[in-house]
Amino acid sequence: MEKKTESFSERLTSIRAKIQQVASQQLEYGRIPPQAVDIEEAVLGAIMLEKDALTEVVDFLHADVFYREEHKIIFNAILNLYNNTKPIDILTVTNELRSEGKLEAVGGAFYISELTNRVGSSANIEYHSRILVEKFLLRELIRISTQVQVMAYDDQTDVFDLLDQTEREIFNISQGNLKGSYLPMSTLITKSIEEIENISKNREKTGTSGVPSGFIELDKITLGWQKSDLIIIASRPGMGKTSFVLSMARNAAVDFEKSVAIFSLEMSATQLVNRLISAEAEIRSEKLRSGDLAEHEWEQLHAKISKLANAKIFIDDTPGINVFELRAKCRRMKSQYGIDMVIIDYLQLMNSHIDNRKNVNREQEISSISRALKAMAKDLDVPVIALSQLSREVEKRSGTKKPMLSDLRESGSIEQDADQVLFIYRPEYYKIYEDDDHLPTKGVAEINLAKNRHGQVRDAIRLRFIDSFAKFSDLDYNLGLPQNGTFVLPSKANHDLPDQEDEDEPPMPF
The missing domain is CATH 1.10.860.10 (DNAb Helicase; Chain A)
Structure with a gap:
């Protein structure tokens, strides 16, 4: 034997x-x-x-x-x-x-x-x-x-x-x-007090204790992406996963001067940069690809991308990167550039170094990858955001197509390893033009915080999605909800707003 x-x-x-x-x-x-x-x-x-x-x-x-x-x-x-x-x-x-x-x-x-x-x-x-x-x-x-x-x-x-x-x-x-x-408890208590003091100082500057997403309602709940956390952001194709994390990366790097590393396994670095430029300059991406820009658009392009050019965003588009290579590159970037956040697009395209071993199925490999990403987040002491696909069960569901935790594709231990799980849901994509509260859904995306190890979950955080620029931003008005006693309605004069038909206008509250 x-x-x-x-x-x-x-x-x-x-x-x-x-x-x-x-x-x-x-x-x-x-x-x-x-x-x-x-x-x-x-x-x-x-x-x-x-x-x-x-x-x-x-x-x-x-x-x-x-x-x-x-x-x-x-x-x-x-x-x-x-x-x-x-x-x-x-x-x-x-x-x-x-x-x-x-x-x-x-x-x-x-x-x-x-x-x-x-x-x-x-x-x-x-x-x-x-x-x-x-x-x-x-x-x-x-x-x-x-x-x-x-x-x-x-x-x-x-x-x-x-x-x-x-x-x-x-x-x-x-x-x-x-x-x-x-470590002895006395040392841990001292370190915790110091960390609380640093968090308090940081909140005075950014309003968050972690890396801000730049979205007000989301940051109110999460207080920013926290160090050593693994955050999973999932949706069906076409919901705008990549656009969402690019918007977050831009906000963190440009508005809050954070260093962000992006590992893109699906799109090339040039394609991601073109998306960032389109969102920042608010010029349609097809115009950037064709180079067919009017004179005023060239001026607009050069005027708006200066901040983006100086942003500390590092993009690696190595296809099929494995966990070992990812950790090695992140450690080097942490040492050289002091990265504050890591984004991976997306998890199912990664490889684990166990894939050459016998009797290992895809679910086990995904479980190995998610555990390794959580360990990397703790090792580097930075938030790691990984995008994930959802299974087709969402499409088969009657009525609302809102994702659930059970929809995570090849989930393995993703749900268990993640500190937070967020779903992106755009009712408009499924030709649902009004939500349960009778509010219009055109140009609106819902971010559902389905798991939050640090606090409350939230069903629908509403953001604006500008499809032509592949850009997410805050809703600068509350549809049908009062602000300081006054009802604020969208204006057609706001060039940032997507075109809306009259029937999509929010009903008057009186």
Whole structure:
């Protein structure tokens, strides 16, 4: 009977044991990891000498930076005092270590006092601390490269898993994302308070706590697209999925100066840019394709696209991109351009690196892709928006054609993995010219928030859809609803409004 194949985690545990053997062999040949113990002593001594020294380095210095275990323990004791707003000096650090039962483990009170004799002042503490960080980064690179070397020689190692893990760890180092597998509650509470304060400041500027969509009613509910969230936007063909996310990308990049990465698996980068130009300059796309523009349209084109030209929108139109390539490109863009949001058009056109394995159906592959996208959102700490198709069951439904969660095509675990699911529905497309509230539907799109992990769901967020420009925008009037006591009705003089027949005008409320 064949031996059962080890899981990836079990192999990783075995490989780590081999890494320890390789490391011990290096020590036998006289090679020790990069370190600066004397500078570690000077940094700890400086922190205990002057009360403001720690504030200069606390944002990038952490316990793992120290090479000696004793110094890690001492620095953690200092951080405990700092987090509890207690003074930091020889006596308080000694008492803190004594209360933790770790004083003798670090060398006793005598060693703590000796540390302050290693340095005269804290004048160079930032420079010294950065040296320690550099030594730590070198040790981490050695660890990663050793791990890669050992795993590469293992016949059971999946090359894509190895590449992804290696790139993720190096990316984490470059981003300073060097956290352990767990954090104490005191640290998490502090981080949460800081995040709440940052959200409060951001809301004063944009009215949202995340990346704004630029649509007022939608942002009121979602407060913007939140970091680490996976958002699924789905509809049947012809509803305007791509136009919707392009409008959002334009709003985020132009109006709120966010960096947006768009991965288009269906349309070329040039086609997407032409759509953006058509929507921004409000010139029909067929005129842009033919180049048949009047003189005033050329002037309009050049006048309106300057903002778009300076927008931080990055488009990748690699066809059939797989999850591994997507993650690699997003990490590079996060490092180089600090992207704030990722958009994928669309999910069903992606490939998973499991597609060469036997007995894997399309639903399992889509499930693998959705889980990977959620993991990528957490890894990069940005919202990831993925477009998705809906099944034909919507068309077979009698009466209203509003989508439901069960309509997600090849859904797998899409609904489970997503933090939010939105559907785009245009009744006009199905020749439904009046909704349940007897409001006209011509030129109107409904955004249905069917799942919202952070709060309420919403059945119909009404937006204007300008088909000729493939553009979504806010309705600047409430059909039949009062604004500040006054009923506001659409005007034919508004050039942004689609042509409407008289029978499509909202009825007077009196």
